[in-house]
């Protein structure tokens with residue numbers, strides 16, 4: 001079907017006024033303009049459920065036992081339109097879930113299985129996600145039946161978990177609570193290649209050095225979940241593949257033991273499909289024919305189902321009993337020598353040099369036929385890489401241990417981006433605290449907030465000190481995987497207390513004042529840090545002649561070192577903070593893009609980002625006491641001066657050596673202030689300027705202060721899942 005306007009215009013009597021396809025955008029003319037759309041995703045208008053819908057409330061009505069029984073029945077209810085291998089869907093369900101969860105990467109916390117994004121492009125059409133449309137479509141009757149009480153995101157995560165349970169694994173548990181999005185995420189950087197499966201070289205500094213993979217990426221090629229099953233750039237070499245696996249799985253928060261458990265456990269069930277030619281397949285769902293109704297990779301030449309299915313191009317199962325959870329992966333791997341061969345689709349795969357017929361897996365349709373098992377390059381890595389091999393041998397010899405490690409790693413894989421345990425819902429949610437959940441004990445709420453505030457006020461800290469400390473404690477929050485934030489007061493623990501971005505000397509000084517106050521009031525340090533910030537803000541508002549009270553919600557707890565996996569916090573270190581006008585060093589990405597990225601992770605809108613920048617500047621909270629962007633004669637007062645002076649044509653904006661800017665009086669040439677790109681972008685970008693104008697208006701001084709406080713409170717409470725449950 002031709003939907004291309006350029007081709008049809010002139011021929012068609014109907015006027016094409018709207019820019020109605022994704023490839024046409026009125027702003028494509030300026031590809032380097034800031035993409036503020038990433039701040040305005042998942043808007044209420046895209047969500048068909050309406051403002052009163054509360055998924056967490058709906059979940060409480062879910063009959064979990066009935067849902068699980070239906071899922072169990074579905075696993076062996078083979079459908080004519082997509083027959084189940086050996087009469088069981090456990091393999092395809094588990095792979096769907098793994099591919100949803102496996103996109104998670106620690107650096108920015110994006111990806112993962114918490115949103116149901118596998119329903120949308122690009123993920124629904126990634127080459128590596130071939131045929132994940134089928135298990136989702138098989139799940140549709142169940143989704144339809146349980147409706148609003150189960151999100152797609154939860155269902156996708158649960159289906160794979162149930163698949164392993166159905167195969168015989170004792171799972172570690174399952175928590176519900178993932179809310180669906182209704183359009184593809186616009187913020188996730190998947191790589192800059194414009195070609196699917198482009199060689200790895202484009203995303204590595206040096207492809208021989210696995211660690212040189214471009215950040216924050218965690219897959220070796222565009223369109224893959226992790227490594228290439230046929231080897232680095234399709235060239236078989238299990239040792240090289242092992243190095244790639246180690247890095248990519250580490251970027252998914254998995255260590256060597258978890259990596260071996262997941263890969264081997266993953267391939268304990270199911271099979272690879274490559275008994276045919278990929279050339280016969282229809283396009284991926286997103287570019288599929290309208291009559292294909294969202295299904296892709298359909299074979300119109302042959303049968304293309306059952307034993308003739310083509311997915312990765314590799315062909316065969318890993319174990320003798322591929323629908324059963326057992327130790328068959330390791331016995332198969334270690335009991336045989338393997339040699340490189342070609343699948344019927346021409347893919348490189350490892351097959352046993354010799355194998356007894358009885359040890360071969362059966363044909364998916366005819367139990368009387370048997371074929372060779374196969375191993376991918378990644379599976380072989382578990383045998384040849386010395387560290388992986390030692391772990392594999394331990395797993396082979398101690399099945400109970402392997403099962404325990406796999407079950408826990410699978411749970412982590414599928415729950416890593418759901419956030420802390422307090423967000424878990426459902427009867428099967430484990431009650432154990434796990435270190436990767438960044439546990440925070442419940443804080444007290446029964447202390448006298450007003451009295452505490454008076455004690456902080458009498459302690460002699462400046463508003464700027466209090467505001468900057470509260471900001472630093474809260475700004476690590478990222479909505480992508482719900483890590484970071486003020487709760488827990490981890491800013492007083494390693495590694496955060498020593499991060500340059502937190503100005504360790506100032507931080508130590510402020511904490512030395514606040515910690516004893518917290519102890520004597522029975523409040524958490526986390527609460528006191530935020531309360532002090534609020535107090536500083538109220539004082540700054542008074543200095544501007546405004547009487548404002550900043551809402552405060554007590555109840556944060558204090559985490560300890562023992563509750564903190566210090567190493568895992570490295571990825572949360574702010575190496576730039578436009579709100580405090582700071583860059584740890586110069587980066588290839590512009591400071592304003594870094595600001596935008598951070599604002600998106602913090603869940604801010606463009607207007608909130610704007611008002612926060614303007615307020616923070618005049619409050620004198622720049623990192624290291626720098627005065628860039630402090631466009632005011634009254635620093636420390638919560639005025640809209642930043643915006644007034646930014647938009648004032650009496651000023652000229654002049655670049656100076658070293659990359660900064662001077663704001664000069666247009667008539668006299670006298671330098672009034674200095675600025676960075678992060679300041680000036682609010683005058684140069686047309687959309688940000690429109691917000692800056694709102695806050696510069698004479699009639700919006702109060703609105704500016706009110707909006708600043710609202711955005712501030714949003715940041716302070718971003719990780720208070722108890723408040724917005």
Ligand code: HEM
Nearest residue numbers: 091092094095098229262263266270271272273311312378
């Ligand atoms: C080192 C990373 C991995 C690589 C390179 C890899 C590669 C592959 C390939 C090539 C297939 C065949 C797809 C097809 O043709 O149908 C496959 C299937 C599968 N993988 Fe993996 N995989 C990896 C890790 C994992 C992990 C961590 C899990 C789960 C924890 C997993 C679970 C599965 C399952 C269940 C199937 C069977 C699908 C079916 O029966 O339809 N894999 N994998």
